[in-house]
Structure formats: C-alpha cells, structure tokens
Amino acid sequence: MFYNWTELLPNIKKAFADLGKSNPKMVKAYMALGEAAAENNVLDVKTRELIAIAVAITTRCDSCIGVHTDAAIKAGATREEIAATLATAISLNAGAAYIYSLRALEAHDTLKG
Incomplete structure (x- = not known):
C-alpha cells in the first residue's frame, strides 16, 4: 500500500x-475557483470529480x-468508473510524453546545428 488514505x-x-x-484570502480565492467551475451545473458532481482525478494523476x-x-x-x-478515468489519464500522459520527446529531438537537431 502506498499510503494509508484514511489517515x-x-x-x-x-x-x-x-x-x-495563515492566509485566509488565498484559501478563500482558491475555494472560489472550485465554486466558479461548478456554477453553471453543466457537469454533474461525479463527472467533475472524475475529471479532477484524471487531472490529479497527470499533475502527480x-x-x-x-x-x-x-x-x-x-x-x-x-471503482470501474474511476478505473476508466485512470485509463484516460494514463493515455493522456503517454501522449504528452510522446510530444515532449519530439520536442527533445527538435531541440537536439536545432542546437546541433
């Protein structure tokens, strides 16, 4: 087990x-971001939280x-919905790694002259 999540x-x-x-204005502003994202109710809470999990995975x-x-x-x-969310995050991260790999090769080719 990586963490004791209940603790x-x-x-x-x-x-x-x-x-x-220590910084109530900063926390209030941070909380307002989440409230603003949920304000129009286009996405239900479950969908927003699944997206948040995918983003949390990609931002580590x-x-x-x-x-x-x-x-x-x-x-x-x-669990199945969360697993599908994770599969999406994994595929996106692999895509990002691929694109950044191309950037590294481009940097090499440009800098080598």
Missing part, C-alpha cells in the same frame, strides 16, 4: 485549514488524488 485525508484537511488561518498530486477520489465515491462513482 492521509484528515491530515490533508487539517493542513489545508492550518494554511487557511497525491493529496488531490485522495480528496477527489473520496469526493467521487461520495458522488456515486464506482
């Missing part, structure tokens, strides 16, 4: 609250993975 989530939430005490944010997986479960996401 990690409360620790994340506590750390988030602690930072909020362990805390985000825990928080958004928990929220997705609470919104009714199944």
Whole structure:
C-alpha cells in the first residue's frame, strides 16, 4: 500500500485549514475557483470529480488524488468508473510524453546545428 488514505485525508484537511488561518484570502480565492467551475451545473458532481482525478494523476498530486477520489465515491462513482478515468489519464500522459520527446529531438537537431 502506498499510503494509508484514511489517515492521509484528515491530515490533508487539517493542513489545508492550518494554511487557511495563515492566509485566509488565498484559501478563500482558491475555494472560489472550485465554486466558479461548478456554477453553471453543466457537469454533474461525479463527472467533475472524475475529471479532477484524471487531472490529479497527470499533475502527480497525491493529496488531490485522495480528496477527489473520496469526493467521487461520495458522488456515486464506482471503482470501474474511476478505473476508466485512470485509463484516460494514463493515455493522456503517454501522449504528452510522446510530444515532449519530439520536442527533445527538435531541440537536439536545432542546437546541433
């Protein structure tokens, strides 16, 4: 097991609250981003949380993975839906690695002259 997720989530939430005490305007602005993203209700909560999991995977944010997986479960996401979300994230990251590999070759060719 990589993490004890049931212990990690409360620790994340506590750390988030602690930072909020030090910089309440920043946390308020951060929370407003999520509220603004949900404002038009075009996507349901489960879909937004599945997207958040995929983004968390691609940005390698362990805390985000825990928080958004928990929220997705609470919104009714199944293990199969989360697994499909992960497959999408994996395929996107592979595509990004491919494109950045092309950039590295381009840099080589350009710099070599």
